[in-house]
Amino acid sequence: MKCNHKVAAVLTALTLTAALTACGESVTSTDSKAPMTGTIETSDPAYMAEQSSVKPGTVSYAWKINGTEIAINADADAIVKALGEPKSTFDAPSCAFEGTSYTYTYDGFTIETYPQDNLNKVYAVTLTDATVQTNEGVKVGDTLEAVTAVCGEPSQQTAAYASYNGEGVALQFFLEGGKVTSIVYTYKM
Amino acid sequence: MTTKRIVLSGAAMLISAIVLAAAAQRLLQPKYMSDVVEGNLIADYYESNYTHDVLFVGDCEVYENVSPVRLWEQYGIPSYIRGSAQQLIWQSYYLLEDALRYETPKVVFFNVLSMKYDTPQNEAYNRMSLEGMKWSPSKVHAIQASMTEEENFASYVFPILRYHSRWSELTADDFRYYFGVEPNFFSGYYLRADVKSAENVPTGRPLEDYGFGDVCWEYLDKMRMLCEEKGVKLVLMKAPSLYPYWYDEWNEQIVAYAEQHGLVYINFLEEKLLAQTGIDFATDTYDAGLHLNVYGAEKLSDWLGAYMQEQYALSDRRGDAALDAYWAEIAERYDAELARQLQNLEQYGSIHEPETT
Numbered sequence: 161m162k163c164n165h166k167v168a169a170v171l172t173a174l175t176l177t178a179a180l181t182a183c184g185e186s187v188t189s190t191d192s193k194a195p196m197t198g199t200i201e202t203s204d205p206a207y208m209a210e211q212s213s214v215k216p217g218t219v220s221y222a223w224k225i226n227g228t229e230i231a232i233n234a235d236a237d238a239i240v241k242a243l244g245e246p247k248s249t250f251d252a253p254s255c256a257f258e259g260t261s262y263t264y265t266y267d268g269f270t271i272e273t274y275p276q277d278n279l280n281k282v283y284a285v286t287l288t289d290a291t292v293q294t295n296e297g298v299k300v301g302d303t304l305e306a307v308t309a310v311c312g313e314p315s316q317q318t319a320a321y322a323s324y325n326g327e328g329v330a331l332q333f334f335l336e337g338g339k340v341t342s343i344v345y346t347y348k349m
Numbered sequence: 350m351t352t353k354r355i356v357l358s359g360a361a362m363l364i365s366a367i368v369l370a371a372a373a374q375r376l377l378q379p380k381y382m383s384d385v386v387e388g389n390l391i392a393d394y395y396e397s398n399y400t401h402d403v404l405f406v407g408d409c410e411v412y413e414n415v416s417p418v419r420l421w422e423q424y425g426i427p428s429y430i431r432g433s434a435q436q437l438i439w440q441s442y443y444l445l446e447d448a449l450r451y452e453t454p455k456v457v458f459f460n461v462l463s464m465k466y467d468t469p470q471n472e473a474y475n476r477m478s479l480e481g482m483k484w485s486p487s488k489v490h491a492i493q494a495s496m497t498e499e500e501n502f503a504s505y506v507f508p509i510l511r512y513h514s515r516w517s518e519l520t521a522d523d524f525r526y527y528f529g530v531e532p533n534f535f536s537g538y539y540l541r542a543d544v545k546s547a548e549n550v551p552t553g554r555p556l557e558d559y560g561f562g563d564v565c566w567e568y569l570d571k572m573r574m575l576c577e578e579k580g581v582k583l584v585l586m587k588a589p590s591l592y593p594y595w596y597d598e599w600n601e602q603i604v605a606y607a608e609q610h611g612l613v614y615i616n617f618l619e620e621k622l623l624a625q626t627g628i629d630f631a632t633d634t635y636d637a638g639l640h641l642n643v644y645g646a647e648k649l650s651d652w653l654g655a656y657m658q659e660q661y662a663l664s665d666r667r668g669d670a671a672l673d674a675y676w677a678e679i680a681e682r683y684d685a686e687l688a689r690q691l692q693n694l695e696q697y698g699s700i701h702e703p704e705t706t
Contacts, residue, residue, distance in 0.1 A: 248549035252592055252639055263551040270551065286554045321557050334555040344554055 219311045220295040221326040223285055223345055225269065232329040232347045236273040236280045240264055246271075268292035287343035294343060298333065302340045307333050374509035377516060380526040381477075386533045387412075387434045391444070391481030393534050394431055398675050399452040402663050403428035405537070406445050407460030408436040410588035413640040416650045417536035418683045421676045424654035425665030428454075430537030433478040435470060438463045438568045440478045443491035445572060447482060449579055456582045456661055458653075459572060461603050461614075462593065467562020469497045480508065535683045540643050542690035543700050547630035547638030553594030561602060573610060582661060589617035589628055589649065591638030613660075617649065626652045643687060 222231035228242040240246065246264040253260045259275030261283070268291040272284040293299035296310040307322055308314065311331075314322040324331040330348040333340050381388030390412060403426060405411040412432030420426045431444050441459060448454075469475065475495045482488040492505050504511040515523075533539075576583040585607055587595055595618055607614035617623060626648050630638050633645030641649060657663050666672055690700040697703055 250549045250551050250592075250637065253636055263549075265549065265551070270554075272551075272554070284554060316557070318557075321555070323557060332555075332557060342555055346554075 219324045219326065219331055221324075221329045221331055221345065222295075223287075224295055225292060230271065230282060230285050230345075232282050232284070232345060234282050236262070236264075236271060236282045239271065239282065282347075284344055284346040286345075294331070298340065298343065300340050300342060304333070304335055304338050304340075307340065370509060374507070374512070376519070376523055376527060377512040378480075378508050379512070379515070380522045380530055382522045382526050382530055382533070383520070385477075387539065388477045389481065389530055389533060390433045390537060390539070391431075391478060392530075393481075393532060393537065394429065394448065395483060396532065397429055397536065398671075400672065400675075401427050401429045401452060401454050401536075402666070403456045403458065403657065404445070404448055404454045405430040405432065405458045405460070406436070406441040406448075407432055407458075407588075408463055409434055409539075409640060410462050410590045411458070411460045412534075412537055412539050413541065414588045414590065414646050414649055415653065416538055416540075416643065416646040418538070418676070418680050419647045419650035420654050421667075422680060423651060424658055424663075425667035426654055426657060426663050427666060427672060427676065428536060432537055433474075435466075435474040436463060436478050437466050437470065437495065438565050438572075439494040440475075440491055442568045442572050442575070443487040443494070444478070444482070446575060447485055447487040449575070449581075450485065450487075453579055454581060455663060456584060456657060457572075457576055458584045458586050459569075460588050461585050462587065462590075462595070464561045464565045464569070464603070465593075465599065467564050469495050472497050472500050475500065476505075476511075479505065532682065535679050535686075538646070540646075540683065540686050540690070541635040541640070541700065542643050542687055543635040543694055544632055544642060544644075545635055545637050546632070547591055547634055550591045550638050551594070553596055556596070556598075559596055559598035559602075561599070566606075569606065573612065583612060585612055585614040587614075587616040587618055589623060589626065589645075590640060591618075591630065591634075615656075622652075 222229050222234075224230070226243065228239060230239050243266065246266050248265045250263040250265075251260045252262070254275065260280075261275065262271075262273045262280065264271045264273075268287065268289050270286045270288060271282060272286075273280045274283045275281070287294070287300060290300045298307050298310060304322060311324055314333075315325040315330075316323040319335065321335055322333045325348060328348060330344075330346050332344040332346065334342045334344070379385075379388060387409075403420070405415055405428065409432065412430045415428075415430055417428040417430060420428050429448075431441075431448055433440070433444075436444070441463060445457060445459075475492075475497070479488065479492055479495060482491065492502060496502065501510075573583055575581075585603060587600070587603070595616075600616060603614055603616075606612070615622065617626065617628075628641065628645050628648050633641055633648060635642040658665075693700050693702055
């Protein structure tokens with residue numbers, strides 16, 4: 161009996177150790193039941209489709225980060241105020257005229273703006289690394305299969321990109337070797 | 350009343366109406382003497398003496414990055430920058446075609462940034478590039494190629510059709526400069542003496558398509574053939590402007606085109622060339638790397654002058670009395686403007702005096 165207790169204790173300790181070690185580490189598991197720990201830990205298409213907050217096969221064109229929605233043509237000043245101070249700001253005055261375009265750089269993403277109707281409007285949002293993800297759960301480094309699993313068939317696709325076209329906006333996944341290298345929400349006429 | 354008197358009265362009334370309309374049109378047209386001075390760039394060319402060995406054509410990356418005064422003072426090379434804000438390639442072609450009716454330079458530099466625009470962009474920029482042109486087939490074709498969907502040709506022939514609503518926006522400038530504007534440029538160069546270092550310049554986001562539009566290649570071909578026909582050396586250049594971002598993919602296309610057609614292409618964003626010019630983006634730009642200030646423009650011009658003398662055997666034309674006198678006047682204004690801006694920068698922190706109300 162004592163041996164059984166000891167064995168049980170060791171097994172319990174080992175189990176607890178394994179569980180604690182698994183938390184917070186990136187796991188490229190194909191186990192569709194792998195736990196979420198605050199970040200997407202697997203690029204398995206089926207898992208992503210299951211975990212996405214957006215209905216699989218649909219695309220959300222207004223990106224949400226830290227509770228703030230960033231839509232193309234939205235008021236960029238209000239968005240920047242909600243997001244807080246960017247890491248850096250670059251301003252590019254228009255040739256000859258008043259009106260300035262801005263690029264705000266945050267951790268993991270940038271927001272480009274353009275001036276129109278006396279407003280500073282969002283022109284493009286670029287997700288630059290894997291610390292952020294789209295509303296569908298796609299991030300830099302994911303495979304094209306993972307993208308199409310949650311977003312459905314793209315409007316346009318080449319070896320270099322897969323693009324989803326909405327009204328006045330496009331969600332573009334740029335690819336290299338079949339993996340996402342950057343993600344862009346951009347104004348599209 | 351006899352028929353003759355009726356006809357004469359009618360003619361007199363018509364002439365009076367035309368004169369009044371013309372007078373009103375002159376008043377209502379923007380004078381571009383305060384905030385947006387670039388609107389006068391194109392018309393300024395016709396005040397020159399048409400004796401330029403070098404012409405530069407293109408957008409703000411030429412008219413803010415090259416100093417013709419420096420080219421003259423250091424190398425005796427007379428030049429003119431036929432530039433305008435966001436000048437599109439078809440506008441560059443027609444402006445060049447227009448200039449070649451007045452003179453035949455030895456070398457034409459074309460800044461290639463405008464290859465990225467293959468559709469009409471903006472009426473305001475169109476008007477700044479086109480309204481100052483003297484009427485000619487070149488102007489007609491330029492307007493036809495440039496108009497946005499909302500524009501119409503008649504409003505270029507009769508600008509009062511476009512500017513009639515300005516009556517409520519007239520300023521003192523509209524009256525002060527009714528009979529003519531004052532020169533704000535120096536052989537097409539727009540001088541800026543302020544400094545704003547380039548920091549946090551973003552790299553370009555990826556594009557779905559890096560190809561230049563067919564219409565751009567068409568006009569680049571036209572420009573090349575026009576220069577060949579006139580015996581002018583065409584040089585393609587990319588000015589040392591850090592933004593808008595100049596993609597490697599774009600650069601490769603221009604390199605390939607230049608090789609295919611035996612043209613020289615100078616990309617001043619190349620590290621080696623930048624180092625040769627000595628341009629320092631901490632001190633030589635007035636808007637964080639978009640355009641050079643006068644210090645950067647003079648460095649670039651020093652490089653260009655030496656290059657042109659070596660490559661194209663351009664002679665030093667200082668010593669020609671007429672040219673000396675012509676350039677002395679431009680240089681005097683240039684130095685005065687530089688002094689004015691430096692004084693304002695010291696006094697007000699801006700190149701402009703504060704607005705008085």
